[in-house]
Amino acid sequence: MPKIAIIGGGMAGLAAATKLTQQGKQAILFEAGPNLGGRARGINYKDTRLDNGQHILLGAYHETLNLLELAGVAESAVLTRLPLSLQVRDLNSGESFVLNTNPDLPAPLHILWGLLTAKGVIAKEKWAAIRFMVWMPLNGFKLKQDQSLASLLAAHQQSPTFINRLWEPLCLAALNTPLQSASAQVFLNVLRDSFAQKKNDSDVLLAKTDLTALISEPIAAYLGKSGSEVITGAAVESITPTANGYTLQTKEQQYQFKQVILACGPHQLKSFTESLPKLTVLTEHFTYQPITTVYLQYAGNVALSAPMIGATNSLSQWVFDRGQICGQHGLIAVVISAHAPFKQTQKALAEAVTKELSTLFPQLAQPLWHKVITEKRATFSCNVALKRPKNMTAYPNFFIAGDYTDSDYPATIEGAVRSGIDAAAALN
Numbered sequence: 062m063p064k065i066a067i068i069g070g071g072m073a074g075l076a077a078a079t080k081l082t083q084q085g086k087q088a089i090l091f092e093a094g095p096n097l098g099g100r101a102r103g104i105n106y107k108d109t110r111l112d113n114g115q116h117i118l119l120g121a122y123h124e125t126l127n128l129l130e131l132a133g134v135a136e137s138a139v140l141t142r143l144p145l146s147l148q149v150r151d152l153n154s155g156e157s158f159v160l161n162t163n164p165d166l167p168a169p170l171h172i173l174w175g176l177l178t179a180k181g182v183i184a185k186e187k188w189a190a191i192r193f194m195v196w197m198p199l200n201g202f203k204l205k206q207d208q209s210l211a212s213l214l215a216a217h218q219q220s221p222t223f224i225n226r227l228w229e230p231l232c233l234a235a236l237n238t239p240l241q242s243a244s245a246q247v248f249l250n251v252l253r254d255s256f257a258q259k260k261n262d263s264d265v266l267l268a269k270t271d272l273t274a275l276i277s278e279p280i281a282a283y284l285g286k287s288g289s290e291v292i293t294g295a296a297v298e299s300i301t302p303t304a305n306g307y308t309l310q311t312k313e314q315q316y317q318f319k320q321v322i323l324a325c326g327p328h329q330l331k332s333f334t335e336s337l338p339k340l341t342v343l344t345e346h347f348t349y350q351p352i353t354t355v356y357l358q359y360a361g362n363v364a365l366s367a368p369m370i371g372a373t374n375s376l377s378q379w380v381f382d383r384g385q386i387c388g389q390h391g392l393i394a395v396v397i398s399a400h401a402p403f404k405q406t407q408k409a410l411a412e413a414v415t416k417e418l419s420t421l422f423p424q425l426a427q428p429l430w431h432k433v434i435t436e437k438r439a440t441f442s443c444n445v446a447l448k449r450p451k452n453m454t455a456y457p458n459f460f461i462a463g464d465y466t467d468s469d470y471p472a473t474i475e476g477a478v479r480s481g482i483d484a485a486a487a488l489n
């Protein structure tokens with residue numbers, strides 16, 4: 062049986078390989094890095110297992126959860142599922158915004174209840190937010206024309222405080238794009254899928270292990286058992302179209318394939334545009350946003366009041382207690398999304414974050430060590446009306462997959478997984 066080439070062992074490539082394998086086909090997946098996972102992978106630091114960035118999954122990530130199930134992973138063994146409960150602390154005022162969904166109510170009433178009973182905003186602001194949330198399903202979560210989330214929120218009379226304490230932290234977490242340029246339509250798509258259908262879709266899922274152990278390793282094991290092959294440390298250096306398909310060249314070897322799924326990141330397409338020039342236009346208009354994760358190790362008895370707490374009017378945006386999440390006691394991960402490149406050193410950044418945390422959470426005094434990881438192109442900028450390419454390309458039997466392809470999701474694990482599945486389905 063002819064094998065199908067998949068280039069890239071991130072979530073999209075792994076999902077595509079799994080889908081093909083499930084259909085009884087055989088794939089060979091080439092991953093340039095030493096490990097699978099791409100932008101969602103575990104790394105070693107000292108004797109601690111970290112992730113390249115603290116990730117969260119949502120109950121609405123149905124395809125990702127299906128993939129894990131297919132690979133034989135029991136959700137409860139690897140993920141902690143928490144009903145949505147948001148706490149956002151204001152560094153300036155010291156006030157907290159608190160929103161707890163009601164587990165006894167169906168969607169979307171569970172979230173409307175949360176807005177009604179939210180603490181840290183006044184009644185007028187809550188009603189404006191509830192009217193906005195009711196307007197969304199009445200309009201099918203569809204805008205006539207995409208606009209920035211900032212302008213949509215202004216049109217719906219969302220107060221600066223509410224924006225600051227709820228909408229902006231959610232926008233940064235979901236779209237990794239500033240409010241002023243973020244696509245309101247993609248934001249509505251995320252709210253539709255997480256808030257409007259089943260109550261559990263809004264659950265927050267936090268990994269009990271690192272991301273490689275959570276997703277990539279079980280999937281690689283499934284692929285290996287089922288007749289497909291995964292080769293790591295194998296960067297594909299060129300892809301040349303031939304009369305019958307494509308020639309792939311790695312440092313070690315040349316391969317012939319009839320069908321190819323290119324599942325690298327959007328900025329990595331340019332490695333192949335010399336021989337496949339029509340790939341150029343697909344993502345040349347894309348821009349990218351970084352995500353920085355500052356890991357701070359405190360004494361083992363230090364903990365937060367919840368596994369995940371937001372911060373506002375601060376550099377720190379979301380603060381995770383990895384003791385509660387994955388048993389790494391005293392280890393705090395601070396996420397800073399969509400921020401202009403930092404001018405200060407990593408040490409100075411870690412010190413600035415440490416200072417903020419000691420104000421936000423007085424139990425966090427001085428860390429024992431820090432580790433700063435910046436992914437410069439963590440995600441594409443999910444800008445207004447961004448034109449995203451389809452899985453199918455101008456080349457026969459040559460498809461692309463990745464979080465950036467045309468879908469109604471922002472750059473997320475679920476978006477990448479769906480894209481991989483769609484690319485696999487498009488092959489015949």
Ligand SMILES: Cc1cc2nc3c(=O)[nH]c(=O)nc-3n(C[C@H](O)[C@H](O)[C@H](O)COP(=O)(O)OP(=O)(O)OC[C@H]3O[C@@H](n4cnc5c(N)ncnc54)[C@H](O)[C@@H]3O)c2cc1C
Pocket residue numbers: 068069070071072073074091092093094097098099100101113114115116117118295296297298324325326329332352353354436438439440462463464465472473474475477
């Ligand atoms: C710090 C950070 C935090 C994030 N937080 C979240 C979150 O909380 N929730 C969420 O859902 N998403 C989050 N994301 C986004 C999510 O991780 C990505 O959307 C997703 O992992 C993208 O997967 P992908 O397969 O599309 O691309 P990638 O992960 O980029 O995979 C592409 C793969 O292709 C490989 N490759 C490239 N060129 C070649 C070549 N020539 N030969 C062989 N292999 C090649 C790369 O090495 C890479 O492994 C976050 C991302 C980052 C960076």
